[in-house]
Amino acid sequence: MLIRTTALHEPLSSEITPRRVYLNRRTALAGLGLATASPLALAQAQAAPGGGKLPKLPGARSAVASAMVMEKVTSYADATSYNNFYEFGTDKADPAERAHTLKPRPWTVSVEGECAKPGRYDLDALLKLSAMEERIYRLRCVEGWSMVIPWVGYSLSELIKKAEPTGKAKFVEFTTLADRAQMPGLRSSVLDWPYLEGLRMDEAMHPLALLTFGMYGEVLPNQNGAPVRIVLPWKYGFKSAKSIVKIRFVEKQPRSSWEESAPQEYGFYSNVNPTVAHPRWSQLSERRIGEDGLFAKKRPSLMFNGYEAQVGQLYAGMDLKRNF
Numbered sequence: 079m080l081i082r083t084t085a086l087h088e089p090l091s092s093e094i095t096p097r098r099v100y101l102n103r104r105t106a107l108a109g110l111g112l113a114t115a116s117p118l119a120l121a122q123a124q125a126a127p128g129g130g131k132l133p134k135l136p137g138a139r140s141a142v143a144s145a146m147v148m149e150k151v152t153s154y155a156d157a158t159s160y161n162n163f164y165e166f167g168t169d170k171a172d173p174a175e176r177a178h179t180l181k182p183r184p185w186t187v188s189v190e191g192e193c194a195k196p197g198r199y200d201l202d203a204l205l206k207l208s209a210m211e212e213r214i215y216r217l218r219c220v221e222g223w224s225m226v227i228p229w230v231g232y233s234l235s236e237l238i239k240k241a242e243p244t245g246k247a248k249f250v251e252f253t254t255l256a257d258r259a260q261m262p263g264l265r266s267s268v269l270d271w272p273y274l275e276g277l278r279m280d281e282a283m284h285p286l287a288l289l290t291f292g293m294y295g296e297v298l299p300n301q302n303g304a305p306v307r308i309v310l311p312w313k314y315g316f317k318s319a320k321s322i323v324k325i326r327f328v329e330k331q332p333r334s335s336w337e338e339s340a341p342q343e344y345g346f347y348s349n350v351n352p353t354v355a356h357p358r359w360s361q362l363s364e365r366r367i368g369e370d371g372l373f374a375k376k377r378p379s380l381m382f383n384g385y386e387a388q389v390g391q392l393y394a395g396m397d398l399k400r401n402f
C-alpha cells in the first residue's frame with residue numbers, strides 16, 4: 079500500500095492518533111482484510127503495546143466482558159521471553175532464542191472427524207472467519223507462575239459451529255505441528271510428539287475458549303504459538319496448545335501428551351484448582367511473572383483461575399479431586 083506523507087486533509091482518526099501508529103495500523107488491517115475494525119478496536123490495540131516488530135492484529139473489546147481482568151498486564155518482554163514450548167527446548171528462554179526457525183506461513187489447519195463439514199482452512203481463511211476480539215486473560219501455568227496477557231482471537235466455538243459436529247462428537251482433539259526441520263526440540267524424547275491436547279465438547283464450545291492469533295495487538299510471536307493456538311484461561315497453561323495443525327472431533331476422550339507422559343500428575347481436565355495439589359508441589363499460590371521478585375509474597379491461586387462464575391457449571395456434580 080502506497081502511503082502519502084504530505085496529505086492536506088487527513089481523516090479525523092489521524093488527528094487524534096500519532097500518525098506513524100495510524101498508518102501502520104491501516105497497512106496491517108488492509109493486509110489482513112480487517113479494514114472494517116472499529117475505532118474502539120484500534121484504541122484497544124494501542125492500550126497494550128506489543129514489540130512493534132510483527133504485523134498488527136487489533137481486536138475489538140470483547141463482548142465476553144465478565145472475563146476481563148482488572149490486573150496489570152504482563153509486559154510484552156516478559157510474555158515473550160519466559161515460555162514453555164518444548165518443541166524448541168525445555169528451558170524457559172529456549173523458545174524465544176530458537177523459535178525463529180518456525181515458519182508460520184503458509185499454514186493450514188485441518189478440521190476433521192465426527193462432523194458434517196470437515197475442511198482444510200488456510201491461515202487467511204481462519205483470520206477472516208470471525209471478528210477479532212481482544213481478551214485480557216490470566217494464564218496460570220501448572221508449575222506455579224502466572225501472567226496476564228491481552229490475547230487476540232475469537233471464540234473457538236465459531237470454527238466448531240462451521241464444521242457442524244455430529245452427535246458422536248463428544249470431544250475435540252488438538253494436534254500441533256511436529257516438524258523436525260523447524261523444531262529442534264523434537265530431537266528430545268521429553269514428550270511423545272506431536273504435542274496433543276483434548277477438550278470435552280462443551281468446554282471447547284464455551285465462549286471463553288479462545289482460538290488465538292495474536293497478543294498485544296500483534297500477530298503471535300513464534301515462541302507463543304504462531305500462527306494459531308488455543309487459550310483456555312480456566313485451565314493450567316499446558317492445555318493451551320500452540321501452533322495447531324489439526325482439530326479432530328472424536329467420540330472417545332483423547333489422551334493429551336502430558337497425560338500420556340505422567341498420568342498421575344497431569345489429568346485430562348487440568349482445571350486450575352488450588353485445593354488439589356500436584357503430587358510434587360502445592361497449587362495454593364502462584365508467582366506473577368514480572369511483578370513479583372523471586373522472594374516477594376506469592377498471590378493465592380483462584381478456583382478455575384478466577385473464572386468460576388463463567389465455567390463452574392461445566393463441572394457441576396463432578397468430583398474434581400478425581401477428575402483433576
Ligand code: MTE
Pocket residue numbers: 157160161162163164165217218219220254273301302303314315316317318319320321
Ligand atoms: N503447546 C505446544 N505445542 N508445546 C508446548 O510445549 N506448552 C504449554 C502450552 N502450549 C506447550 C504448548 C504450556 S506448559 C504452557 S504454560 C503454555 O503453552 C505457555 O504459553 P506461553 O508461552 O504463551 O505463555
